[in-house]
Amino acid sequence: MAFSFFKKSEKKEEPVHNGPHYYDLKVKNIVNETKDAITIVFEQPAGKKIQYKSGQFLTLIAPVQGKEVRRAYSLCSSPFTDDDLAVTVKRVEQGLMSNWLPDNLKAGQSLKVMEPMGQFTTEYDAKRKRHLVLFAGGSGITPMMSIIKSILSQEPESIVSLIYCNRDIDSIIFRDELDKWQTKYEGRIHVIHVLDNAPMNWQGYSGLLNHDMLVKLFERIPNWGLEKTTYLMCGPEGMMKNAEVLLGEHKIPKEKIFKESFVQGILDKKEEKSAAASGEAKTREVTIRYDGQEYKVAVAPQDTILQSALDQGIDLPYSCQSGLCTACRGKALSGKVKLDEEEGLSQSERAEGYVLTCVGHPLTDDVVIEIG
Ligand SMILES: Cc1cc2nc3c(=O)[nH]c(=O)nc-3n(C[C@H](O)[C@H](O)[C@H](O)COP(=O)(O)OP(=O)(O)OC[C@H]3O[C@@H](n4cnc5c(N)ncnc54)[C@H](O)[C@@H]3O)c2cc1C
Ligand code: FES
Incomplete structure (x- = not known):
């Protein structure tokens, strides 16, 4: 256990801390x-409906192997077209939650979830005319499903193209639904499947996404020009890196590309990226402002700001704890914070002073972070 403490600001009198919103949702x-993916459909709460945006995720919280485990799952439902909330979970080998859910959860049971979060979103406007080009790999289709439903239903003049990479034909999630949409919304949605291992009679593409393949794929989707086109990607790290490089070769600027990462990069995990490793060896006090309260948290060099706060029972929002999902995002109003992992934040967010407490370490004694 880390050496840390917190005290509520002297200025405030026994404030009531509400913390993030949790719900018990009925399956x-x-x-x-x-064979390895399920969709969990949750009923909306009887009272006030849970509001969310396409591209956001729910954090599912379950007792796995005797401890509380929480993981992020993107909503595949759309607030515009679905009454219920739905997430799709794909099994990960040896994974705790992704195997616990299909093996244990049953219809009729309830599950604790944290309110929808995430920045992989866009606003919809019926007057807009744009082209979304989506790259999805495996379970990375989930936020894309929500975004596709929203854009098709909310922006009659916009179109969407989906390049969807999978291991083999049996691992394509939502294949039938995507086929149906291509008929229903003819000309407004183009789906191109790419398989690692294609069967003999496969009409689509197979193999690794490379320059030549992308040239061919781009010939099959409408070209609305750079101005009107936005590129979104979600899938395995390798696929996204590859797609990003290829888009760069096609002179598509980085500002036009938006990514959602489900898993921390292998390189990032291998490196010992703690503040202690970088020579920072002092326990520092951080001020956290959250939900109308102010807390002082001492953060030891080997600990993150989030972990130190949680150790002291402060119910801060978090989900992935790997710097990917932004559930723990806050703005540093003063002081310097070092992040072990910066992928979750855009360049402009970093420039504005946003930090992720789950991978953040204070580098100065005057760090003040405002969350929410
Ligand atoms: C914002 C966000 C949204 C997400 N949305 C979805 C979603 O819609 N559907 C979904 O199935 N998952 C989604 N994930 C991933 C999910 O949160 C879990 O990480 C995943 O289910 C594995 O959890 P686990 O407990 O089973 O594995 P763990 O016990 O946490 O991990 C076991 C091992 O598998 C590795 N691993 C974790 N995830 C993956 C992966 N996706 N592929 C390969 N190796 C992996 C880990 O690095 C670890 O080595 C999302 C993650 C984030 C951050
Ligand atoms: S908890 Fe996901 S980025 Fe910090």
């Missing part, structure tokens, strides 16, 4: 999508 239905 309405569980759909087997493929």
Whole structure:
């Protein structure tokens, strides 16, 4: 356990801390999508509906192997077209939560979830005319499903193209639904499947996404020009890095590309990237402002700001704890914070002073972070 403490600001009198919003959501239905992916459909709470944006995720919280485990799952439902909330979970080998859910959760049970979060979103406007080009790999299709439903239903003049990479034909999640949409919204949605291992009679593409393949894929989707086109990607790290490089070769600027990462990069995990490793060896006090309260948290060099706060029972919002999902995002109003992992934040967010407490370490004694 880390050496840390917190005290509520002397200025405030016994404030009531509400923390992030949690819900006990009833599982309405569980759909087997493929041999290793399920969709969990949750009923909206009886009272006030949970508001969310396409591209956001829910944090599912479950007792796995005797401890509380929480993981982020992107909503595949759309607030515009679906009454219920739905997430799709794909099994990860040896993974705690992704195997616990399909093996244990049943319709009729309830599950604790944290309110929807995430910045992988866009606003919809019926007057807009744009082209979204989506790259999805495996379970990375989930936020894309929500975004596709929203854009097709909310922006009659916009179109969407999906390049969807999978291991083999049996691992394509939502294949039938995507086929149906291509008929229903003819000309407004183009789906191109790319498989690692294609069957003999496969009409689509197979193999690794490379320059030549991308040239061919781009010939098959409408070209609305750079101004009207935005590129979104979500999938395995390798696929996204590859797609980003290829888009760069096609002179598509980085500002036009938006990514959602589900898993921390292998390189990042291998490196010992703690503040202690970088020579920072002093426990520092951080001020956290959250939900109308102010807390002082001592952060030891080997600990993150979030971990130190949680150790002291401060119920801060968090989900992935790897610097990916931004659930723990706050703005540093003063002081310097070092992040072990910066991928979750855009360049402009970093420039504005945003930090992720789950991978953040104070480098100065005057760090003040405002969350929410
Ligand atoms: C913002 C966000 C949204 C997400 N949305 C979805 C979603 O819609 N559907 C979904 O299935 N998952 C999604 N994930 C991933 C999910 O949160 C879990 O990380 C995943 O289910 C594995 O959790 P686990 O407990 O089973 O594995 P763990 O016990 O945490 O990990 C086991 C091992 O598997 C590795 N690993 C973790 N995830 C993956 C992966 N995706 N592929 C390969 N190796 C992995 C870990 O690095 C670790 O080595 C999302 C993650 C984030 C950050
Ligand atoms: S908890 Fe996901 S980025 Fe910090």
